[in-house]
Amino acid sequence: MSGFFARREPGAPGLALFLNAGDPPLPVLADLVRMLDDCRVDCLELAVPFPDSVTDGETNRRSARRALAQGVGLDEVLDFLRLVRPRLSHLRVALLADWSHTVKPMPLPDFVGRVADSGADGLLVHGLPPRLRTGCREAARDAGLPLVATCYASSTAEVRADAAAHATAYLYLVAHYGRSGGGPAAENPRLADALARLRGTTTAPVAVGFGIRTRDDIERVHALGADAAVVGSAGVARVERALAQQVDVVDEFHTFVRTLLPARQNRTTEPGRSSTP
Numbered sequence: 001m002s003g004f005f006a007r008r009e010p011g012a013p014g015l016a017l018f019l020n021a022g023d024p025p026l027p028v029l030a031d032l033v034r035m036l037d038d039c040r041v042d043c044l045e046l047a048v049p050f051p052d053s054v055t056d057g058e059t060n061r062r063s064a065r066r067a068l069a070q071g072v073g074l075d076e077v078l079d080f081l082r083l084v085r086p087r088l089s090h091l092r093v094a095l096l097a098d099w100s101h102t103v104k105p106m107p108l109p110d111f112v113g114r115v116a117d118s119g120a121d122g123l124l125v126h127g128l129p130p131r132l133r134t135g136c137r138e139a140a141r142d143a144g145l146p147l148v149a150t151c152y153a154s155s156t157a158e159v160r161a162d163a164a165a166h167a168t169a170y171l172y173l174v175a176h177y178g179r180s181g182g183g184p185a186a187e188n189p190r191l192a193d194a195l196a197r198l199r200g201t202t203t204a205p206v207a208v209g210f211g212i213r214t215r216d217d218i219e220r221v222h223a224l225g226a227d228a229a230v231v232g233s234a235g236v237a238r239v240e241r242a243l244a245q246q247v248d249v250v251d252e253f254h255t256f257v258r259t260l261l262p263a264r265q266n267r268t269t270e271p272g273r274s275s276t277p
């Protein structure tokens with residue numbers, strides 16, 4: 001297995017988690033990220049928060065609103081990555097940024113260069129217009145920044161082939177068309193066929209997301225051919241609950257992460273703590 005999930009034990013599925021930068025607040029998030037590294041989680045999809053995502057359910061939308069209320073934008077997220085990324089030994093970070101809200105105000109090469117300079121391991125541009133894809137790929141190649149490509153299980157063969165050809169970090173296969181937080185990914189009858197076709201056309205790892213909440217969900221999509229699974233709204237909901245109950249967010253999220261890990265990897269670890277973000 002290459003790229004973001006190369007450090008996994010042979011035959012084991014990789015694990016990626018999604019969070020909005022700023023939810024929890026950045027100083028707490030820094031401790032949470034170090035905890036994920038201690039637990040040998042493979043990837044964090046870290047979003048620059050943006051409002052009213054058409055692909056997100058209400059849980060992730062509330063998270064983005066909380067992060068935006070903290071005043072977190074691109075500058076704050078890139079500064080955060082510069083501080084946190086050098087301390088990580090296992091976890092890789094893929095930055096997710098929305099085209100309209102975050103990327104559009106500046107030239108694409110400038111944006112990609114700033115992301116690469118922050119230490120991010122990869123980039124996923126949400127909502128990038130098709131006419132700009134070639135320019136984004138060229139900018140990422142010039143900056144040495146791997147890209148996450150996306151497609152749906154229901155996408156046409158042409159769309160799948162394009163994603164397979166241009167995924168240099170990993171290919172994010174969205175199990176369900178619609179918003180995050182939907183039904184179990186493995187229950188989509190098109191998923192197995194999409195995975196089989198992608199496996200024959202890309203060397204990048206394929207990570208399945210939307211509808212992944214439990215270890216069983218991870219194992220089921222892995223059995224269908226996925227290299228990794230992306231857990232999104234289920235983890236975001238744990239952050240939201242911890243904040244609402246005013247309990248330790250890192251401890252709460254650590255408890256959740258342990259339910260997602262295989263037994264052989266699920267050793268007790270002390271969540272990483274630091275006095276700086």
